[in-house]
Amino acid sequence: MSSPQLQANWVGRYADWLIRYRWLVAIGALLLAFVAASGARFLGFNNDYRAFFSEANxxxxxxxxxxxxxxxxxxxxxxxxxxxxxxxxxxxxxxxxxxxxxxxxxxxxxxxxxxxxxxxxxxxxxxxxxxxxxxxxxxxxxxxxxxxxxxxxxxxxxxxxxxxxxxxxxxxxxxxxxxxxxxxxxxxxxxxxxxxxxxxxxxxxxxxxxxGIILLSNAFFEASQSDMSTLVPLMYLVIIVVVFLLVRSVSATFAALLVIVFSMAAGMGLAGFLGIKLTPPSASAPTIIMTLAVADSIHILVSLFAAMRRGLSKHAAIRESLQLNMGPVFLTSITTAIGFLSMNFSDAPPFHDLGNITAMGVMVAFFLSVTLLPALMAILPVKSRASESKIGRSMDVLGDFVIRRQRPILLSGVIVSLALLAMIPRNEINDDFVGYFDxxxxxxxxxxxxxxxxxxxxxxxxxxxxxxxxxxxxxxxxxxxxxxxxxxxxxxxxxxxxxxxxxxxxxxxxxxxxxxxxxxxxxxxxxxxxxxxxxxxxxxxxxxxxxxxxxxxxxxxxxxxxxxxxxxxxxxxxxxxxxxxxxxxxxxxxxxGPAIMFANIAERNMEGMLVGTLVALILISALIGIALRSVKLGVLSLIPNLLPAGLAFGLWGALVGEVNVAVTMVTGMALGIVVDDTVHFLSKYLRQRRAGENVEDGLRYAFSSVGVAIVVTSVILIAGFMVLAQSSFGMNSSMALLTAICILMALFADFLLLPILLMKLDAKAYDPAIPTIENKEQNYATQPL
Structure with missing residues (x-):
């Protein structure tokens, strides 16, 4: 049996097993999440300003x-x-x-x-x-x-x-x-x-x-408490509204919400078991985990409802959604985790904690997205809309527009990119511990x-x-x-x-x-x-x-x-x-003194994060190349993944011009986030290319099949980070705002730049025997349970 068939068999058998034992899967996933979340009782707040500095500082x-x-x-x-x-x-x-x-x-x-x-x-x-x-x-x-x-x-x-x-x-x-x-x-x-x-x-x-220093430390503590009590509930509201407007299903919204809640709770609970003490940066982890966790659910739900609109039964649609998304969702979860783990190269321990907590939450979100979410969808009553959304139809129009107008789009993109990149040197390092608070x-x-x-x-x-x-x-x-x-x-x-x-x-x-x-x-x-x-x-x-x-x-x-x-x-x-x-x-x-310590932290942090981002870049590009079975596309994908951070820092230089320690974290973190859309787009594109289609048809399929999910997840990610940007603590708000800008830039890069690069550099036909990260040879969605 060929490699694609083996992969298809594995996902197909898993989907059949999950649907057959859906109650046990749902209960088991919830129990594991409860056990992980129970560690939250060990969490505490480190309200000493010295927590921002490593012992080697x-x-x-x-x-x-x-x-x-x-x-x-x-x-x-x-x-x-x-x-x-x-x-x-x-x-x-x-x-x-x-x-x-x-x-x-x-x-x-x-x-x-x-x-x-x-x-x-x-x-x-x-x-x-x-x-x-x-x-x-x-x-x-x-x-x-x-x-x-x-x-x-x-x-x-x-x-x-x-x-x-x-x-x-x-x-x-x-x-x-x-x-x-x-x-x-x-x-x-x-x-x-x-x-x-x-x-x-x-x-x-x-x-x-x-x-005074005592009140500075206490202000850090109060900022953490304030963010957790105000931003997390606001994020819940944003997620519920956006997910419901997308799927128009109470059951699907409830299932996605459970995945998000338990991803956040488990991530924080695991942090408690590890003895991590919260600080204002790490206290923002729940909001970030919630934002990232919803992305996995969206991709699975969008594919599920698309299959149901084509006439498949609910169980068959669940099976097809898992076949389409298991590989990409796993890859995007791993790359996102790597991006956040790169924060361990920071000189500020609170950002180590933020990266580690978020990475754990992201992996829990993947686990729950391929266990609890499909199991609940198999249990709960679900109906799909008869017609495709306006966003879905607009994706087809956008795909045709990019294919037809590639030259002016590329020229405009190059001009805008060069103009923004030229603004990067305008950024000036300035860390001010009083200015951290609005x-x-x-x-x-x-x-x-x-x-x-x-x-x-x-x-x-x-x-x-x-x-x-x-x-x-x-x-x-x-x-x-x-x-x-x-x-x-x-x-x-x-x-x-x-x-x-x-x-x-x-x-x-x-x-x-x-x-x-x-x-x-x-x-x-x-x-x-x-x-x-x-x-x-x-x-x-x-x-x-x-x-x-x-x-x-x-x-x-x-x-x-x-x-x-x-x-x-x-x-x-x-x-x-x-x-x-x-x-x-x-x-x-x-x-x-404390003032000079904070004055030096951004510069020291930037040196560490340059190494961290480089390590993350190498690991992520290697994973994409292996998963896509294409070194060329693995390297090519780096352009739309790296460019958004450069454009965001350029825009930041033009509008703000000041970089603090939190802003220096954004490159590695954003790299892990923005790569998600690229992976999903390329995986759908390669699905058609390796089925014998030409570049244009492969792009049209990518736009139509995953475009809606990319738009919605990007909107949710931007909304989530914009919620965090409302924090009264400047480290969190600056980091969140710049990350939201990166995600917005990445959306344009994936929809405008990446397709044109593929048309220019990927014209050679593919060998259908080369496997991809998805199932290609068999359509298990039509098989009976």
């Missing part, structure tokens, strides 16, 4: 080293805004004073800094007095309040950090030390902070805004307000080594520190530089009778060390110097506060600082 490693050396920088920054515009009124300062005291009680709070507990130093004869700048704010008179305001605005430690230049907004910075033993730590701290804000706003005539998110609006009215929210941290214990008191080292501080303050985008040098200068002035001329660095190391010891012994509990000095006092950290800069600008400032230190004072240090 050099910026994360450098940041963690500084975190271990000094007080942690995980914080919440409150901005207290007096409604009368004066943050130094008795009422506003009373609000700050009470909020400062209660902030110490927030879960995991380690340190609280504000203008009220700022350790103000003054000289009293030979003594150094260290005390809170504000005490009993509600009882202070106007002269005292004015003095406090003048002191706060003049102090370089506070200005543009905890108070703005005109004294209308002041800040409270809480530093946290999370044990990192529970996933509830960040939400717990954020919820307590929110409750404190509401309490103070209700008691005083102030408004409070909040930002303006409907409170964290985004509060961060923007604080950036504009109080202080920058991005920080660069440099750790400078003196080379010896207590070396930070060395006048030579302090001079280097001052030179770097003065230079850094002149750099574009720098709002504030927090350095221990300001403390030394203030102490030197205090211990010289508060003479302003002594506001400079101490001249001797021993004197400077004595100043520092005296000051440190006077500090209250919780306000030690570990936020600026290490335990041995051999190194100090400089915290540079920046405006909301673009990634390239931020990296330029950080690199310039390192170069200046090396060149001018002989110190080696690198600017670290």
């Amino acid at each position: 050099p910026q994360l490693q450098a940041y963690e080293k500084i975190q271990r050396t000094y007080t942690k920088n995980d914080n919440i920054l409150f901005a207290v805004v007096a409604k009368d515009g004066n943050a130094f009124s008795s009422d506003a300062l009373a609000a700050v004073e009470e909020m400062t005291e209660k902030s110490w009680l927030l879960p995991f709070a380690l340190r609280v800094d504000s203008i009220t507990n700022f350790q103000h130093t003054i000289a009293e004869e030979d003594d150094l007095l260290v005390q809170d700048l504000v005490e009993n704010a509600s009882g202070l008179d106007a002269a005292t309040l004015a003095s406090i305001k003048a002191t706060a605005i003049a102090d370089p430690t506070l200005k543009e950090r905890l108070v703005n230049s005109d004294g209308s907004v002041t800040g409270i910075n809480i530093t946290f030390q999370l044990p990192q033993k529970s996933m509830t730590e960040t939400p717990e701290a954020a919820a307590a902070a929110q409750a404190l804000m509401e309490e103070i706003e209700a008691k005083y005539d102030v408004e409070i805004y909040a930002t 303006e409907s998110v409170e964290f985004r609006t509060d961060s923007d307000y604080i950036n504009e009215n109080l202080s920058g929210i991005y920080q660069l941290i440099y750790s400078l080594e003196s080379g010896s214990a207590n070396g930070v008191s060395n006048p030579e080292f302090l001079a280097k520190l001052e030179h770097f501080t003065e230079w850094m303050e002149t750099q574009p985008g720098v709002r504030h530089v927090n350095t221990i040098g300001d403390t030394f200068k203030r102490l030197n002035k205090n211990l010289h009778g508060d003479d302003p001329s002594y506001y400079k660095l101490p001249e001797g190391q021993e004197l400077a060390a004595q100043y520092l010891l005296l000051y440190e012994l006077s500090l209250p509990y919780g306000l030690d110097l570990n936020n600026q000095l290490n335990v041995a006092k051999s190194s100090t950290q400089i915290v540079v506060t920046l405006d909301n800069l673009k990634s390239q600008e931020l990296k330029a400032v950080a690199d310039a600082g390192s170069v200046w230190l090396e060149k001018n004072v002989g110190l080696t240090a690198y600017g670290v």
